[in-house]
Amino acid sequence: MSMSDATAAGTDADPLGPGSMLHQLTRQTRWGLVATRAIVLEAAHPQIGAALITNSTFVAHPWRRLRNTVLSAQRMVDPDARVRQREAARLNRLHARITGTDVEGRPFNAADSEARAWVVATLFESTVTMCRLSGESLDGPTLDRLYAEFQSFLALMDPYGGKLPPTLREFWRYYASVVEERLENTEAVHVVLDRLFAQVPAPPLLRDRPAVWAAGRALAGPAATAIVVASLPEPLRARLGLAELPGTRTLMHAAYLSTRLATRVLPEAWTRLDTVMTMLDPAYAPQRNDDVPAGAPAPEGLRALDGLRRGVSKAGALLRLLTPDPETPAAGDAATRSAARFFSEVLDQTGDGHLDWPDLAAMAREIATRLDLDVQDEDRLFAAFADWWRELQKELDTDGDGRITGHEYAAAAAAMAGSALIRIAEVLFDVTDTDDDQVIDAREYRALFRTAFDHDPGGGGEQLTRGEFVRRFLGFMAGRRHSGVYDQMFAQS
Amino acid sequence: MDGNGRWAAQRSLPRTEGHRAAEVAVIDVIEAAHTAGVEWLSLYAFSTENWRRPAPEVDVLLRLVRRAVRKHALSLHTRGIRCRFLGVADPRIPPALARDIADLMTLTRDNRRMTLTVAFDHGGRRDIVEAARSLIRDGVPAELVTEESFARRLPHPDMPEVDLVIRTSGEQRISNFMLWQVAYAEWVFPRVLWPDFRAGHFWECLEVYRRRDRRFGAAQAPATTGKGCQ
Numbered sequence: 001m002s003m004s005d006a007t008a009a010g011t012d013a014d015p016l017g018p019g020s021m022l023h024q025l026t027r028q029t030r031w032g033l034v035a036t037r038a039i040v041l042e043a044a045h046p047q048i049g050a051a052l053i054t055n056s057t058f059v060a061h062p063w064r065r066l067r068n069t070v071l072s073a074q075r076m077v078d079p080d081a082r083v084r085q086r087e088a089a090r091l092n093r094l095h096a097r098i099t100g101t102d103v104e105g106r107p108f109n110a111a112d113s114e115a116r117a118w119v120v121a122t123l124f125e126s127t128v129t130m131c132r133l134s135g136e137s138l139d140g141p142t143l144d145r146l147y148a149e150f151q152s153f154l155a156l157m158d159p160y161g162g163k164l165p166p167t168l169r170e171f172w173r174y175y176a177s178v179v180e181e182r183l184e185n186t187e188a189v190h191v192v193l194d195r196l197f198a199q200v201p202a203p204p205l206l207r208d209r210p211a212v213w214a215a216g217r218a219l220a221g222p223a224a225t226a227i228v229v230a231s232l233p234e235p236l237r238a239r240l241g242l243a244e245l246p247g248t249r250t251l252m253h254a255a256y257l258s259t260r261l262a263t264r265v266l267p268e269a270w271t272r273l274d275t276v277m278t279m280l281d282p283a284y285a286p287q288r289n290d291d292v293p294a295g296a297p298a299p300e301g302l303r304a305l306d307g308l309r310r311g312v313s314k315a316g317a318l319l320r321l322l323t324p325d326p327e328t329p330a331a332g333d334a335a336t337r338s339a340a341r342f343f344s345e346v347l348d349q350t351g352d353g354h355l356d357w358p359d360l361a362a363m364a365r366e367i368a369t370r371l372d373l374d375v376q377d378e379d380r381l382f383a384a385f386a387d388w389w390r391e392l393q394k395e396l397d398t399d400g401d402g403r404i405t406g407h408e409y410a411a412a413a414a415a416m417a418g419s420a421l422i423r424i425a426e427v428l429f430d431v432t433d434t435d436d437d438q439v440i441d442a443r444e445y446r447a448l449f450r451t452a453f454d455h456d457p458g459g460g461g462e463q464l465t466r467g468e469f470v471r472r473f474l475g476f477m478a479g480r481r482h483s484g485v486y487d488q489m490f491a492q493s
Numbered sequence: 494m495d496g497n498g499r500w501a502a503q504r505s506l507p508r509t510e511g512h513r514a515a516e517v518a519v520i521d522v523i524e525a526a527h528t529a530g531v532e533w534l535s536l537y538a539f540s541t542e543n544w545r546r547p548a549p550e551v552d553v554l555l556r557l558v559r560r561a562v563r564k565h566a567l568s569l570h571t572r573g574i575r576c577r578f579l580g581v582a583d584p585r586i587p588p589a590l591a592r593d594i595a596d597l598m599t600l601t602r603d604n605r606r607m608t609l610t611v612a613f614d615h616g617g618r619r620d621i622v623e624a625a626r627s628l629i630r631d632g633v634p635a636e637l638v639t640e641e642s643f644a645r646r647l648p649h650p651d652m653p654e655v656d657l658v659i660r661t662s663g664e665q666r667i668s669n670f671m672l673w674q675v676a677y678a679e680w681v682f683p684r685v686l687w688p689d690f691r692a693g694h695f696w697e698c699l700e701v702y703r704r705r706d707r708r709f710g711a712a713q714a715p716a717t718t719g720k721g722c723q
Contacts, residue, residue, distance in 0.1 A: 310603075313599055314600050314602075314603075316596075317595075317596035317599040317600040318566070318567070318570070318596075318600050320592070320593075320596050321563050321567070321593060321596050321597065321600065322563075322566070322567065
C-alpha cells in the first residue's frame with residue numbers, strides 16, 4: 001500500500017491507530033531506509049551521538065537492536081492505546097538511564113527533550129525524503145496529516161517536554177537550522193557509516209556461514225553507505241567531509257525507486273517488515289498475544305506467517321546443506337570458552353573493548369525488554385546489575401580507571417561468581433516467574449528466551465526450579481559454559 | 494545393506510572402501526523405487542550394535558553419511574522425496590551430522606511422492622521399550638493398551654507396516670530391524686553383496702514379492718505399500 005492509499009483509508013481522531021499512515025509505514029520493509037538514514041542524522045547531533053557511542057549495542061549486536069527497535073515501533077502504533085502508553089513509559093525509563101559526559105566533557109542525557117524532538121524530526125523528514133526519492137509525491141493535506149501523526153508520536157513519548165514546531169512551514173525552518181547550526185562531525189556518524197555497514201555481523205540465518213555473509217557484505221556494505229550518504233542534506237555532507245562519488249546519486253535513486261516498485265508490485269506479505277525480519281532471524285517473533293492458549297487456532301495473519309516461517313526454515317536448511325562447510329569445528333568450541341572469547345562475545349556488549357556500566361546496563365535492558373517488565377521489577381533488575389558492577393569494579397579493576405579491560409578480566413575471572421551475580425540470577429528468576437509459583441513453566445520460559453523449552457539431558461523437562469535456573473545462569477556467566485538460550489540473548493547479535 | 498566388508502575383502506581393499514562403494518547402490522535403489530512408484534522405502538544404514546565396530550571404521554561411516562546427505566539433499570528434494578531418520582539418538586553422533594540430518598528432514602518435510610526412512614543408530618527393541626515407557630509415563634491403564642494404541646507410540650507412527658524386506662549378501666537374520674513393523678513382512682535374501690546391488694536386482698526382488706501369496710493368516714492378499722532394504 002502506498003502512503004496516499006493509507007490517507008484515503010485513514011480517518012479521524014486516533015493519530016497513531018490502525019488507520020494512521022505511521023501504522024502502515026512501520027510495517028513496510030522500506031521503512032528500513034527511513035530508519036537508517038534517520039540514525040545518521042541523529043548520530044550527528046552531539047547529545048545523541050555521545051549517547052550512541054557510549055551506551056548503544058548497535059555496532060556489536062545490530063540484529064538484536066534492530067529486532068527490539070522494530071517491536072518497539074510496532075507497539076508505539078498498536079491499535080490499543082494502553083499498549084502505546086506502556087511502551088512509551090518503558091522507553092522513557094530506558095532512556096532516562098542513559099546519561100553521561102562525552103569526550104569533550106559535555107553532559108548528555110538520552111531523555112533530553114530537545115534531542116528527542118530531533119529524533120522524531122529526523123524520522124519525519126526521512127519519511128518525506130523516502131517518498132520524494134522513490135517518486136511518490138505527498139500532497140499538502142497528506143503531508144500535514146503525516147506531520148500531525150509524528151507530533152502525536154512525540155507527545156506520547158514526551159508529554160511534558162519539547163514539541164515540534166506547530167506548523168509544517170515552521171518545521172522546515174527548524175530542520176534547516178538544526179542541520180546548519182547544531183549538527184556536528186561526530187564520531188558516532190562515522191561509526192555508523194564506516195563500521196556498522198562494513199562490519200555488520202551475519203544475521204542469525206547466516207551465522208554459521210560467515211564466508212557467504214562476508215562476500216555479500218563486501219558488495220552491499222559500501223553500497224548502503226553510498227546510498228545513505230547521497231541522501232543526506234548537502235550542508236551536513238560537507239561538514240562530514242563526505243564528497244559525493246560519481247554515480248552514487250543514481251544508485252540512491254535506483255535503490256529508493258526499487259523499494260517503491262517492490263512495495264507496489266510484490267505481494268503485500270513479501271514487503272512486510274515482519275517477513276524480512278523472519279527471514280533474517282528465525283527466532284524473531286512478531287507481536288503475538290501470549291494469552292492465546294497453545295491449542296487455539298491461529299489468526300489468519302499468523303497462519304500465513306507460520307507458513308512463511310516453514311518456507312524460510314526450509315530455505316535456511318537448503319542453504320546450509322549446499323554451502324561448503326568445514327568438516328570439524330574448531331577445538332575451542334567445547335563446552336566452555338576462553339576468558340578472552342567470553343569477554344568479547346558476552347560481556348563487552350557495546351563492543352568498545354572494555355567492560356563498564358553501559359555493558360551491564362545493556363544486558364539488563366535486553367532482559368527488561370524481553371520480559372516487558374513494569375517499573376518495580378525493572379528497578380530491581382537494574383539494581384542487581386548495579387550491585388554486580390560495583391562488585392566487579394572492586395575485584396577486577398586493578399588500575400582503578402573505572403573500567404575493566406579484557407586483560408584485567410582474564411587475570412581474575414574466577415572472582416566472577418560473587419554473591420552479586422547469584423543475586424542477579426535470583427532476581428531474574430523472580431521477574432521471569434510471573435505467576436509466582438516458584439517454577440519457570442513453558443510460557444515463562446518462552447517469554448525470557450523466545451524459544452520453547454530445550455531438551456537438555458538432565459534438564460528440567462517441562463519446568464525449571466529456582467535452583468536449576470540459578471545453576472544454569474551461573475554456569476553461563478561464571479563458568480563461561482555455552483548455552484543456546486543465553487548465547488542467543490547476550491552473545492549473538 | 495549387507496556385504497560391504499566382504500565386497501572390499503574380495504578386492505583386497507580396506508573395509509571402509511566397501512562402505513564408500515555402497516553409496517552408488519543406495520542412490521540406484523532410491524531411484525529404482527521412486528520410478529517403480531514405491532511410496533515407502535526404508536534403508537537400514539546403521540544399527541545400535543554397529544557402534545561396537547572399530548572406532549576408525551565408525552568414523553569413516555559417519556563421515557560418509559554426512560557427505561552423502563549433503564551431496565544428495567537437493568536431488569532428493571527435487572524428486573519429491575520426504576527424508577526421515579529413525580533412531581539418531583546416540584550422543585556419539587557428531588553435532589555437524591545431526592544438524593545436516595535435521596536440515597535434510599526440514600527441507601523435505603512437505604514432500605509426499607515417496608518417504609525415505611533411513612534407519613540410523615536404529616534398534617527395533619529400543620523403539621519398543623521407548624513406546625512401553627511412554628505408555629507407563631502417561632499412566633495409560635493396562636486394558637487400554639492395544640496393538641493399535643501401542644503402534645501409535647512408536648517413532649513415525651504414520652508409517653505403514655513393512656511389506657517386503659530385502660536383505661542382501663545371503664544373510665538370513667532380522668538383526669533388530671523394525672521388529673514391530675516387520676510382523677507380516679515378506680523376506681527376500683538375494684546373494685548379491687550390497688555394493689553390487691543395482692536397480693535390476695531391486696526389480697527382481699519386487700517380482701518375487703509380487704508372486705508371493707500374502708495371506709496374513711487369512712485368505713486374501715492386500716495391495717502393496719511399503720518396502721524395506723536391509
